[in-house]
Amino acid sequence: MTDRREAPLHTPLCDLLGCDQPVLLAGMGGVSRWELAAAVTNAGGYGMLGMVRESPDLITREVTAMQAATGRPFAVNLIPAATEPLLLDEQIACCLDLGVTAFCFFWDVMPDVVARVKRAGCLVLHQVGTVEAARLAEKAGADVIIAQGVEAGGHVHGRYPAFALAEQILAQTGLPVVVSGGIATGKGLAAALAIGASGVQCGTAFLATEESFAHPYHKSRIVEASGDDTILTDAFVLNWPKGAAVRVIANSVTDGLDGTYLGHDPDKLPRETIAHDDDQPRLRFSTDSPLRTTTGNLEAMALYAGQGAGDILEIVPAATRLTDIIAQARHILKGTPHNDITSPS
Template sequence: MREVATTLRTPLCDLLGCELPVLLAGMGGVSRWELAAAVCNAGGYGTLGMVREDPDLIAAEVTALRAATDRPFAVNLIPAATAPGLLDAQITRCLELGVTAFSFFWDVVPEAVARVKNAGCLVLHQVGTVEAARQAEDAGVDVIIAQGIEAGGHVHGRSPTRTLTEAILAQTDLPVVASGGIVDGGGLSAALLSGASGVQCGTAFLATEESFAHAYHKTRLTEARDDDTVLTDAFVLNWPKGAAVRVIGNSVTSGLNGRYMGHDPDTLPRETIAWDADQPRLRYSTDSPLRTTTGDLEAMALYAGQGVGAIHDIVPAARRLADMVAQAKRIPDDRPDQPGVTP
């Protein structure tokens, strides 16, 4: 038997300009410049989570990230969940800043893909179904991220990560990245052995020192078991109806009495439970607690994927990535040599 790889390098690394096929998920509010830079400098691929953020904040984050690393990165936007005027301003500012890669999510918006592709940018698109993957490829994306139901945060599809990844791989020649429930070297190794070009991780990097998540959220991650997560569309304010999220169970999910799905944002109460400076945070909103948040943090959306049970401590992002890679290298592989992974 042999190890999966000495470097774990795949052709995706050459495309993105990173050393390791491990991507930071574009977690809104959490994946700020400090975390993205840490992942980049450790050899992974960083993503700034800028969903619905003001273009001025995007400019500040991009500037700070570039001051902290010279490695390539992407900016994550969500066209389908952003007002058209704001989306236009966000993309305009990114292009003015010379951003060279975008990460999109949720429904495929061909016009947004075409605009940044015409500007010479790379496009990664996270999808939850095979049909969405076809739409993304038809729109001209460069990389497809297959998000399984195990993922934390917003979950678009209902298929397990491996099942969806393999189904998409069967119908495209584009690089496919597996995402959802992957927090350690075992998940990384399994994804690469199934044919994925890399993995994308959210929960594993949320529980790091550089993450912009509140310390309370990070601590809850280290205490949670895999079966403590809940998939629900109750935390839906600010997003389209039916947009489900995976969170650690809390007082809000307990109050649903098992009715986790079927919540209409138009009928949910608007009750302020926390604040970020002068910005109110509502019960049932998609906002998660950040470093700057004060108030009833327990009742907010505490995002976590089903692999959370393997997260036991809060460490620097570089250590989390290094541990993941080291573990993956120790996992034997008795298959014949496979193309795409550097031996």
């Protein structure tokens, strides 16, 4: 592990979160299980468990396994606005009972939820898609703002490019700001640090790793894809509120939309089982992505990927991907004046 005294990329965010490098694993629901989160954490990054709408039993297993795999801090990612209130209450209570010390929230800001975990002494990272959401998150008590751009894979809350959004948020907050969306290489990290951000969050880059809980088919599609192969659509919306857009790799479902990618009403979409996770059915147009445990028509499921997919050329261990990102960023920052670094296209 890199000695933080010799790491030029160590930022104050690292001290706040307890990591060595300012690279966060996105809390991808279903994908960011303990194996991936621990691999990123033990390699010096900051891991998050993606526990969106998961049962307290699964959360207990995942958090316990994570705690056994690393002694370093990590966060649990939950999405309050997309979770039934009783389940959300049980999730948070479970995490607090297990000694979880940090949460990452996403989508609409719910001040009462933020206040609850802050009262328990936890750190709060809040991912946002607009400047207004960043203001609301800060007012609610968030410690870190994650600025998610429209380039991101998975659920996308805003419609602004990541770096443009981050710069606007940086201009109106003193909190650490993390850039997220389309970042898969050290160039993106270097660009983020150059504009004054405290680090980056990566999803697609870590989905396509050996430890990821994504199905090998999903990983292979990312390796084959370019950023231009991704589409922003709200067709994969079952299980989420109407209008919740996602960025996915084009497939037979998006091909069948005839270019009408947005404006779909979940109440008017058919409920057709196309796959299973054990005994749980997975529906066409649902937000479920193919996991290791999924069988069925994987091609027609939501194949989440950000516009940085074109930079992912192979499946590697998560530690290797993180090391490569850090090494490239360090090389750029040592050899290139900051004003010559431009945000990734």
